[in-house]
């Protein structure tokens with residue numbers, strides 16, 4: 124086989140190995156056919172049939188992954204969702220994990236179109252529809268009423284080619300939930316998401332749970348009274364938020380430490396979704412109506428932001444205080460989980476209905492929230508593409524020859540401050556390079572009014 128011809132050479136760059144934080148200075152990155160051919164020390168002479176990108180004083184990291192977003196909102200929002208895709212790419216997010224919704228046929232088309240270069244957007248991993256219990260909260264979810272229905276539901280997900288399975292907890296029974304875990308494990312599919320408050324989290328982990336989205340459920344494993352609280356939810360004495368309060372009240376450090384160890388040992392990933400929590404906890408005092416980013420959000424999608432805004436503004440003093448307290452507590456939990464070796468994933472929860480969590484930008488905010496929680500800039504960065512690739516068992520850019528050429532050139536060093544991931548000079552996806560000018564043109568075109 125012929126060696127692929129070198130097409131692009133990023134010259135004289137600072138290449139960051141995000142596995143260990145090493146910075147390789149004065150490096151050239153050779154790219155062809157969408158793959159990285161090699162990394163070499165900058166030579167002085169270049170052949171003239173190669174496109175050169177001057178990487179001097181730039182820092183190169185792998186493209187960012189947002190591991191929890193939603194493409195959703197029904198047929199009337201298909202084009203609005205489609206128009207969000209370039210925003211991810213323009214912010215250096217080259218891969219997203221869609222965590223369930225009601226636009227699966229469109230998503231399947233879009234992800235092909237991204238692969239073929241027809242759409243400028245992130246690669247999409249998707250769960251397809253969520254699995255839920257009777258009377259599901261979200262449109263498009265698959266309703267499961269008994270454990271006997273689980274196999275057929277997972278069959279249907281497999282037949283549409285989902286990448287993993289996402290659970291939701293509107294009114295799902297514990298038996299159904301556990302049998303979803305068993306059914307996915309049998310088939311080698313990953314399962315993550317919400318979980319019913321009626322199930323013991325240890326039981327879910329022992330059944331083979333792969334990941335937990337949102338920290339409310341992690342709280343279950345840190346409580347000295349989980350069993351009692353589960354029973355109160357089963358009997359109907361307590362609802363979801365009542366259970367969260369009680370779990371938080373009964374937090375015990377030794378139990379939490381043991382539990383985090385268990386998560387790490389069982390390779391259970393946790394997606395804390397810290398940024399959305401930062402936004403929602405402070406909606407009563409933070410006015411977002413003048414947010415610059417709103418110009419990119421189509422009006423019909425922005426309209427969906429009202430639902431959470433209204434309910435946030437209805438909260439009383441006590442619940443505002445509780446949410447603020449929980450917000451701070453969650454950051455401590457994240458730091459403790461990191462110390463225990465839990466695989467943490469950066470997911471921002473951007474999508475319709477999730478007020479003022481802006482596609483693309485929100486991933487940077489999520490990384491900043493990890494840093495605020497106590498992770499170093501490197502550790503925060505690792506929660507995105509590195510841990511995402513580990514979780515999804517994907518090959519990604521860690522400077523191995525033949526890994527995909529998805530990378531970002533930054534003006535500032537992200538190892539000094541993870542917020543420097545916003546200082547984007549250029550983005551490369553699948554070997555296609557977008558200069559700052561190209562990215563600005565994408566953003567300009569995305570302005571809706």
Ligand SMILES: [Zn+2]
Nearest residue numbers: 191193222472
């Ligand atoms: Zn979500």
